[in-house]
Each structure stands twice: as C-alpha cells, then as structure tokens.
Amino acid sequence: MTTDMAEDSNEMLRSEQAVIIKGVGGLYSVYFDGRIYDCPARGIFRKEGIKPLVGDRVVLGEIDGNKNTAVIDKISERKNSLIRPSSANIDMIAAVVATGRPEPDLLLLDKLIVSAEMKKIDVLLIINKADNDPQMALSIEKEYKNAVLHCAIASTKDSTGREELLRLLRGKTTILAGQSGAGKSSLTNFLSGSEIMETGDLSRKTERGKNTTRHTEMFILPKENEEDPPSFIIDSPGFSLFETEQATSAGLKDTYREIYMNPGLCRFQDCSHTGEPDCFVRKLVEKGVFPKGRYERYVHIFKELKEKERNRYK
Ligand SMILES: Nc1nc2c(ncn2[C@@H]2O[C@H](COP(=O)(O)OP(=O)(O)OP(=O)(O)O)[C@@H](O)[C@H]2O)c(=O)[nH]1
Ligand SMILES: [Mg+2]
Ligand SMILES: [Zn+2]
Numbered sequence: 001m002t003t004d005m006a007e008d009s010n011e012m013l014r015s016e017q018a019v020i021i022k023g024v025g026g027l028y029s030v031y032f033d034g035r036i037y038d039c040p041a042r043g044i045f046r047k048e049g050i051k052p053l054v055g056d057r058v059v060l061g062e063i064d065g066n067k068n069t070a071v072i073d074k075i076s077e078r079k080n081s082l083i084r085p086s087s088a089n090i091d092m093i094a095a096v097v098a099t100g101r102p103e104p105d106l107l108l109l110d111k112l113i114v115s116a117e118m119k120k121i122d123v124l125l126i127i128n129k130a131d132n133d134p135q136m137a138l139s140i141e142k143e144y145k146n147a148v149l150h151c152a153i154a155s156t157k158d159s160t161g162r163e164e165l166l167r168l169l170r171g172k173t174t175i176l177a178g179q180s181g182a183g184k185s186s187l188t189n190f191l192s193g194s195e196i197m198e199t200g201d202l203s204r205k206t207e208r209g210k211n212t213t214r215h216t217e218m219f220i221l222p223k224e225n226e227e228d229p230p231s232f233i234i235d236s237p238g239f240s241l242f243e244t245e246q247a248t249s250a251g252l253k254d255t256y257r258e259i260y261m262n263p264g265l266c267r268f269q270d271c272s273h274t275g276e277p278d279c280f281v282r283k284l285v286e287k288g289v290f291p292k293g294r295y296e297r298y299v300h301i302f303k304e305l306k307e308k309e310r311n312r313y314k
Contacts (some may be wrong), residue, residue: 019232020056020072021218028052028072031220031230032060037070045075053081054216054234055088055173080119082175085216085236089173094124095148096178096187097140100132104140105179110297112177113147114247117255123148124168126176128183131155143291146258156183156190165191169221171229177236188235192219197235249305253281256298258290274299
C-alpha cells in the first residue's frame with residue numbers, strides 16, 4: 001500500500017514540471033512547484049553515461065519538503081541539447097546586440113541565428129543599450145524583423161523593454177547569447193529583478209581577456225500572474241555559444257527565415273541564391289523583404305562555408 005502511494009506520488013511528478021536549474025559536482029538544484037530542491041543524481045546515470053543537464057525535465061523521488069532535498073530518479077527525453085552552454089530543452093535563443101560599446105557585429109549575429117535555426121530553436125533578437133543610439137536600434141529592428149521570430153528593443157540603463165521581454169519569455173527556457181559586453185548579464189539582472197550575475201566593464205574585461213560569465217545556471221523569472229507557467233533564463237559568456245561547424249553551404253538557405261517563409265521558384269532547382277540568374281531571392285532583396293545587408297552577409301557566409309568545404313577535401 002505504502003509503496004503504491006509512493007509510486008503514485010512519483011507518477012504525479014512525471015508532469016515534467018521538475019527542472020534542473022544548476023549542477024555542480026554531481027549535486028543538482030531542481031525547481032519544482034515553486035521550490036528548489038538539492039538533489040544528488042542516482043549512480044545509474046553515471047553507469048549509463050548520462051550526464052544530467054541544466055534544463056533537463058526530471059522525475060524526483062525521496063522528496064523531503066523540510067530539508068528541501070530529493071533525488072533525481074529519471075530524466076525525461078530531451079527535445080534538444082547544446083554543448084556550450086551545456087544545457088537541454090531550450091525553447092528560444094535570445095540573441096543580444098548593443099547599439100554601441102560594443103559596435104554590433106552583425107556577421108556574428110547572423111551566424112548565431114544560423115546556428116539556432118540549425119537546431120530548430122526560435123530566435124528573439126534583443127537590441128539592447130538603445131539609450132546609446134535609439135536610431136540605430138530602430139534600423140537594426142527593421143533589418144531583422146523578418147529574420148527572427150521576435151525583435152525587442154531594450155535598455156537596462158533606462159529600464160525600458162522589461163515588460164515586453166518578460167511576456168516574450170513567459171513559460172519558456174531561453175538562453176541569452178551574443179557579443180561580450182552587449183549586456184546579457186545586465187539583462188539577466190534586469191529581468192529577474194535582482195543582481196544575480198556579475199556584469200563587467202568592457203575595457204577592464206578586454207584587458208583581462210576574459211568574460212564575467214563562466215558557469216551554466218538557469219534563473220527563474222518573476223511571473224506576471226500566479227497561474228503563469230515558469231520562465232527560465234540562462235546567461236552565457238561572450239560568443240562561446242554554438243556550433244556553426246556543422247553548417248554547410250548547401251543547407252545555409254534553409255536557415256534563413258526570410259527565404260523559407262517566402263518560398264518561390266528559381267530558374268535552377270539547386271539555386272544557392274548567391275547570384276544565379278532568375279533567382280527569386282534576388283526579388284525578395286529588391287522588394288526589401290530580405291534586407292540588402294542581411295543578403296550580402298548571407299553570400300559572405302555561403303562563400304566562407306564553400307571555402308571551408310573545399311579545404312576539407314584537399
Ligand atoms: N549604456 C548602457 N550600458 C549598458 C546597458 N546594459 C548593460 N550595459 C553595460 O554594458 C557593460 C557590459 O554588460 P554585461 O551585462 O556585463 O555584458 P555581457 O553581455 O554579459 O558580457 P559577457 O559576460 O562578457 O559576455 C556593463 O558595463 C553594463 O553596465 C544598457 O542598456 N545601456
Ligand atoms: Mg556576462
Ligand atoms: Zn535562387
């Protein structure tokens with residue numbers, strides 16, 4: 001009877017609500033129903049070569065509500081996983097650019113979007129430090145509105161954009177990514193409403209040649225309404241994110257939202273959209289659906305991938 005009940009309560013926890021938010025030295029912090037539990041993973045995971053990841057949905061056992069401890073009994077199947085930062089079940093990448101200090105590196109941004117698309121992860125573009133150059137914020141927004149699922153303008157300095165961002169992040173697990181100094185850790189603090197991440201002075205960091213953010217940890221964002229699902233955010237250091245190594249020149253066109261959301265026909269079936277005659281993508285560029293700068297960088301990335309592929313077979 002007692003074992004049955006234990007089974008039952010375990011079943012209840014299979015609602016995929018328990019989430020690993022941090023893991024250090026084999027001890028995990030697991031968020032479940034508004035609380036955080038300290039949990040060792042069972043030896044079986046190690047034996048089977050499974051490493052629990054931040055973002056894993058898990059089944060908890062031996063829950064002790066007084067000590068806030070439990071053990072991780074089972075890891076649910078992952079919808080995706082990333083190597084850097086080491087994490088699972090990511091719903092969205094929030095690509096962060098600043099309008100100045102540092103100057104936005106749009107080629108890097110485009111590569112980040114390519115990586116996210118290859119993983120079939122939605123992209124939210126956060127144009128931060130809008131206080132530096134509000135005009136530039138608007139022009140970046142114009143250039144990227146067809147490139148990503150959502151665009152939002154923010155300034156942690158002026159406290160603008162917080163409500164909109166919290167709404168866009170609601171119920172999702174999101175990773176902040178982008179250039180060092182763009183304001184990812186500042187956004188983490190701004191959104192969570194507490195100083196949980198160390199933020200850095202750009203010049204000081206450049207001197208040290210280091211980022212301020214090193215470990216993977218997921219934070220729970222404040223809810224607008226009590227019944228809202230929890231929103232999780234992961235800060236990540238500099239541009240260490242992502243594996244563009246897997247991109248291929250042939251597959252590149254499938255990672256551009258401007259192209260796949262506006263399908264059309266080219267004269268050649270295997271058109272790479274980089275200058276062939278009667279190419280529908282050129283028409284998208286002329287119409288402004290695929291902004292010129294984005295298109296030029298597309299051609300640039302295509303050539304870079306071609307070059308890499310050529311060298312590989314030498
Ligand atoms: N003017 C302005 N400065 C900001 C804003 N947000 C952040 N900063 C400043 O930008 C600097 C870098 O911010 P961080 O949040 O540390 O940047 P990061 O993206 O986490 O950098 P890494 O951890 O190195 O990848 C800090 O000095 C912040 O105070 C903003 O909206 N406007
Ligand atoms: Mg940081
Ligand atoms: Zn074409």
